[in-house]
Amino acid sequence: MSELKQTFNSSLGKKLIMALTGLFLSLFLIVHLGGNLLLFSNDDGYSFNMYANFLTHFPPIEVIAYLLYLAIIVHAIYALVLTIKNRKARSVGYAVATKSPVSFSSKNMGLLGSILLVFIVIHMGDFWYKYKFTHDVGYKEYRTDITSGERTVTDFKPEKPDFEHSLSYADNTEITRVKDIHSRVANSFSILWYVVIYVIAMVALSFHLLHGFESAFRTFGWVHRKYLPIIKFVGVWLFAVIIPLGFAAMPIVYYLQSLK
Template sequence: MSNFSNAFSSTLGKKLVMCLTGLFLCSFLIVHLTGNFQLFKNDDGLAFNQYAHFMTHFTPIKVVSYLLYSSIIIHSVWAIIITLHNRKARPQGYAIKPKDGSIWSSRNMGILGTVLFVFIVVHMSNFWYQYHWGETPYVEYRTDLNTGATITKEIQASEFTDYVSYIDNGVEITKSKDLYKETQFAFQQWWLVAFYVLAMAALAFHLVHGFQSAFQTLGWNHHKYRPLIKFVGFWIFSILIPLGFAAMPLYFFFLK
């Protein structure tokens, strides 16, 4: 046990923890973005509210969620520990900073990580907390299975417990918490939209260094794989994913 704990308390061990939790969070970003694309469907939030219910009630997803929360905390705490360790090892800064060729994001991972941590707290309080314990409104969808037409109306929470979906005389009736409307309301606030866009810019810069650095820590830095890792890290995780997340608040603020 001592050898195991010593391995993870070493500098390399700490970087390995950062690497593994960071890659897990990267995989979560793909899943989360894919699900959140339901927000763009023109169905008054039916698909998104069904997705939100599934994500909060399907047992395997709930287990993964706890792993996600743990990874966020561990990734953040280990980042602080590594930063403090590096400062302790070099208590005095360079009189003249060396030109080591490092990019801006690699030199400011602490600042970018802090912005992202604050963003996660704000995001969780606005949506995750509100969905579970806040005053999220409720909605009813009535879809005619013959024509596909859907009628939407707001309902009272006392009419049912949490989520129900059934068919009655050729009409599919779905009642659920209306996280879609909660999202629409939240993103009518310009300052929150601006903060989300800023946070996604921080995510882009954070990933442009973090994704490639994780594979270097694992030793997967062979010249055959390096171009692919750089391509995926830059175009997928540093460009497309942050743009996808940033498009959501902008969509609600300007078009809804």
Template sequence: MSEFKQTLNSSLGKKLLMALTGLFLCTFIIVHLAGNLFLFKDDEGFGFNVYANFLTHFPPIEVIAYLLYFCILLHALYGLILTIKNRKARPVRYASEPKSPASWSSKNMGLLGAILFFFIVVHMGDFWYKYKFTHSVGFKQYSTDLSTNETLAMDYTPKTPDFEHSVTNEFGHEIIRVKDLHAVVSNSFHNIWYVIIYVIAMIALSYHLLHGFQSAFQTLGWTHRKYSPVVKFIGTWLFAVIIPVGFALMPIVYFFCR
């Protein structure tokens, strides 16, 4: 047991945990982006609000969510520790710095991580905290005619203060009442400063993943001349380009087009 603790407390152990938690977070952002694509639907927030309600009321998802929060904190903490340790080991900067994007990102993972952690705190405070723990989020009612599949949206005022959500069938209509997180998102995405912060964070995410995804495989020893190019391709195009661009387009589209 003592050897296991020593391994975890060593630089190698911290790097291993950074790699494992990082890959878990990479999996999460794929799912998160897929769910947030509902924001692009012109359905008055129906798909997104139902998706958000599912995430916060399905017990297995809630368990995974708390594991996610733990991984974010652990990844950030160990990232900070390793950054400080590396700076102490090399207090004098190189006279000449490599100019490739990958090299720049690898040397600034601490800065990129700090930007992302700040963004996550702001992001969760603006959406997750308000949704889960305050009464500042309104409600929306969606009435779907089961014969025509047409949906009518309207604001809804709960009759009891502890109301969370409901699904009923009334006279051939499916009535869904949920918290209107979409309105909160739309309001934030019409704030130019929030849009700027969001886009900057996605640029930081791009550079962070450009180095971090490939580095995680190297740390875990999962390298092979046959598969390493595939890992590099996925890390570059999926995680450093497609995912950050997908997230960044959300506030941009809302600010200029919605």
């Protein structure tokens, strides 16, 4: 046990924990983006509201969610510890400053991570916390004709303050009542400063993943020349380009729609 503790207290051990939590968070980003793309469904928020309801009421998902929160905290703490340790060990700065994106990412991981941490706090406070623990989020009632598939939507005000969601049937109509997080998102994305913060965070995420994804594999020693090009390709195009662009597109599109 003491050897295991000593291993994880070493610089290599801290880097291994950073790599493990980082890859876990990277996988989460793929799933999170897939769910958030439901914001582009033209269905009065039905798909996104049902997705949010599923995430917060399906026990296995809730367990994974708390593991995610733990991973964020551990990743941030170990990043801070390693950053402080590296700065103390490097009393002399770089003689030559390169301008390549990879070099910028590797030398500014602490700054990029700090931007992302502040964004996560703002983002979760505005959506997750208010969705789960406050009454600031309204409700929608969706009535779907089972035969034709036609759906109507109206605002719904529950009689009980602890109401979460319900599903019932009347004749050939399915009646679904859920929290309306979609309207909350649309409202937040109609505020220019919020959109700017969101986009800046996605730029930081892009540079963070540009270095961090490949770095995690190097920490594990998985850098065989046969697979390194694949790792680089996935790290650049999926994690540093597609995922940040996908997330950034949401607030931009919603903001432009709010101007019409």
